[in-house]
Amino acid sequence: MITSKQRSYLRSLANTMEPIFQIGKGGLEDTFFRQLDEALEAREILKIKVLNNSGYEAREASDIICSELGCEGIQAIGNKLVIYRKSEKKPKIELP
Numbered sequence: 001m002i003t004s005k006q007r008s009y010l011r012s013l014a015n016t017m018e019p020i021f022q023i024g025k026g027g028l029e030d031t032f033f034r035q036l037d038e039a040l041e042a043r044e045i046l047k048i049k050v051l052n053n054s055g056y057e058a059r060e061a062s063d064i065i066c067s068e069l070g071c072e073g074i075q076a077i078g079n080k081l082v083i084y085r086k087s088e089k090k091p092k093i094e095l096p
Contacts, residue, residue, distance in 0.1 A: 002072050006095045010074045014082040019049035033068050040085045044093050050079045
């Protein structure tokens, strides 16, 4: 479980990031989850854009992704969400 101070730190890291994934009309599929899992292992923190035609709200998509991949939902504002999971092999982000 992440504390509010750690969550704030992760939000500040994600502030300058560009979304590298989009959730579109294809929705949340197994291949999408596999790609997210690999990207989380490599980067630890991801910003995802939820398109209007996806049928999901950012918070809803964040909850589904986090329950599927075992990650933490850091932020869901507007149509963007940020998720975090500590890398098992090579941790890069040092939480306060």
